[in-house]
Each structure stands twice: as C-alpha cells, then as structure tokens.
Amino acid sequence: MRQLSKDGFDRVLIHNPDAVGMWLYQDYPDAFLPVLKHTHLTVPLCSPMQSVTPVCFGTMYTGAAPSVHGIQEYAKPVIQIDTFFDAAVRAGKRVAMIAPPTCSLSNIFIGHGIEYYHCACEGEIIEKAQQLIAKDEHDIICVYTYMFDTLNHRNGPFHPETQNALYRQGQYFDILAATVKRLWKHHNTLISYSPDHGVHEVVPYGSELNSKGKPVRGHHGSDCTQDRNILHYMGVIRRSDKKD
Template sequence: MFNTLPLTGLAASWCRCMDVPPPSSAGPALDALCRPVLAGRTSCDRLLIYNPDALGMWLCQKYAGDFAPVRAWAPIELELATVMPAVTPVCFASMYTGARPQVHGIQKYEKPVVKTPTLFDALSAAGKRTALVAVQDSSLAVIFGGRKIDYHILPDDGAVVEKALELIGEDRYDCIVCYNQDYDDAIHDTVPESADSLAAMRRHIADFDRLAARAKSCWSAHDTLLCFAPDHGTHIDETGHGNHGDYIPEDINILHFYGVLAKEAGR
C-alpha cells in the first residue's frame, strides 16, 4: 500500500508555516502539517530542516524504539509518498520546489542546477536568511546552486553536523538545512539492515537530537519548526545490495517528523 500525502506539498507547507509566499510551481500546502504546527500561532520564524538520505518509512517503523529521540522533539508524523524515480536528486528537487519531476526537470539520477523556484528563493524574496550545509558533491550541494543563500559544503557528515551546530549557535539564520548521507552510502555498500547501515541510521538520529537541543538552547527567542525529512526509502535489489528508485512501497513511502519549539515567555 502506498502513502497518499505528496512530497510536493512540503515546500508550500514550510512557506505557510514561515508566513512567506510559496514557490510559483509548488503543489498545495498540506493541512496535515500546517494545522498542528500553527495551532495557537500565526507563524514560525525559524526553520531547521534535517535531511537524512534514504530512511524509508518501513525502517522508521521497524526500528521505532531507535527513533524515540526524533519523536520526542518532533511528534507530528506525516506519512508521505515521494516521487518517481525515487532517487536522491529527483526527490530533493521535488521536496524543495514543490513540483513534480516533469516540471522541475530532474527525471533521473543527474545533478543539474534546478531552475524552478525553490523554498530557498521564496525565503530569500521574503528577506529571510538561509544556510545550506551539505556534503561535497551531494545532490543538495549541487542542484540548488546559485541561490541567494549561504553555502557550507563540507567533506563528510560529521563536518556538516558540526557546522550546522555552530551556525545554530550564531543565531543569525532564519532557516538552516542540514543534509547527511552516511546511511545511503552504507546501504549501497551493504544492505539496509547491515551493522554499518544501522549504525549510520542511529548516528542520524543522534545528530538530529543534537541539532534540536542546540536550537532549543540558542533559538529560545523564536518559534522554531523542526523537520526530520528523508527523501526516499530503500530495498535490496537483485545484486544483494541496498538500492532505491523503484515504484514499490519500500522506496516510495517515507515518514517525516515535525515539531515546534515555542518561544520562551518574555523573549
């Protein structure tokens, strides 16, 4: 069974939560996200998006105990359907433009710069400052180039997380996007539930926990939307290794987690 909420609803949803106009090609915002996030507030003024690569819904469900720290910070769960083909640049292009692949133009595993308006463009147009922190040569580091944002492109996941923690501490960005890829790398080298893959999954969970805790400490004067937002899932292919890109629930169904850190009284 496939999820029905579309990945293409996220860009407009994030914009609605930040009270800025969405990208022109974005699909409709998701009431299932906006309604609980905005309950009791008109908007959030900070956005922290953590993008761990390839953590599918089945993994989140099977290892639910491991995901307890994510749920503690981000208890709003959205069962989403990603786009086809379920490969990283296609999925992230749809996530951040809100458009189908036929519109934003990435329809296979390739990394051209996306010309379609994105969340990054919408935030910039509204005067919001954004930092994108990603691994060198990764899809996120490449396909969203040329925007009016600050890029922090680093050699590995560990360096990316440390930079994101540093930037949160500086308290000068309205939006920080942090991308990690160790789990995706591990599943391609082994299988989705190998010791290496599960260790990477748990690192991603621990790193989100660290990022959220830093935001709570350093962004206490703001209403902050926390997002744990994978791009696609994974399965074992005919070679015996982990892979993705097929129209099967294991690849298409993803689970996102959202939460709000409320501004401290008197701030």
C-alpha cells in the same frame, strides 16, 4: 501542532537524512525515538519517480513534479524553476545549507539564494550546524546527512554498520533540536526530519547496479513501497524567554 504554531515561526531547521524510508520506522522504532521526542506531527508521503536523491529533493523543495522541475533521473543539473529557497530570499530570509560539496543538494539549487557550507563528513556537518545555530544569523538552516544511504548501497540495509548509521541519523536530529532549544530561546522554530526516499535490499547480489555500473547490496530508485513510502516528522520549539 496548530496550537503550538499559533504565533508563527521566525526560524526553521530542516534535517534531510538520506534514504530513511517509512519501513525503517516500522521495523526499527527505537532508531526514531530521538526524533519523536522533539516532533509533534508525522506526515506520510510518497516519493516521486525515480526515487533517487536529486529527483526527490527537486520535488521536495519546489513542490513540482519531476517533469516540471526537470530532474527525472539520477543527474544534478541546476533547477531553473522557482523554489522554496527563492521564496524565502524574497521574504528577506537568510538560508544556509550544510552538506558535502558533491551531493545533490549542493548542486541542483545553485543560484537560488542559498549560503552553502560544505563539509567533508557527517560529524563536521553537525558541528557546523551547531555553530550556525549559535551565531543566529540565518532564518532557515538545512542540514543534510548521508551515511545511511552510503552504507546501504555498500552493505545493504540490514548490515550492522548500516543499522548503526540509521540510529545516528536520529541522534543527529536530537543534537540539532537540543541545540535549538538551548540557543534559540527567543525564537519560535519549526523543526523537521525530512528524508527524500527509502531503500530496499538487493537480492540476489549483482541483480542491480549503481549509477557507475557497479553491483550494490542496497538500492533505491524503483516504484516499490520500500523506496517510495516516507515519513516527514514536524515539530515546534517555542520561544522560552517569555511567558505566554
């Protein structure tokens, strides 16, 4: 990784798939083959408590504990402290975020220099990401996908629909990385597959409720290893329009 990054990076692509925990990599390694194909380093991490999306992304993009960035439960207030995005803008970088309008990432970082592209579904999100890569106007592109988390809550992590959504997350990353290789040939690009937290199956059904008070078959937010242990996958796509 150090050798690959010796010239530094002038582009960054971050894929944030919601709720893809470490145990899923251990139990379903085939779902991660498209990710491993493009990455060179896997970093084990522990999500903060509560292990819910706004808390975890708050910590991921500020480097601060929940007690510092201010989100300590499932809520979406705008973070008031300095963030990765602020630092990027101060350095003269353009940042794009592609996500649904109601998700945590579209709300907790408002006013921090991000150009938002709101999409209604995962297919539109990936298509918009490809369009922005092709335009080559942004230095940092963040892509959020969410259907694995959505279907986990609805059906549990072992349901076929949920499993299909897990495999799609890796396929999306494969599409994004391949697009970078094809269209950002004159850039050195850091790519990352970086989930926020994991998930666990709810047994018996009805013993855990979501934020709206409804029972769920899969959940997160607890201190268990399934919810907190995650892996971030990092890779480098070096420019290919010149010889080293």
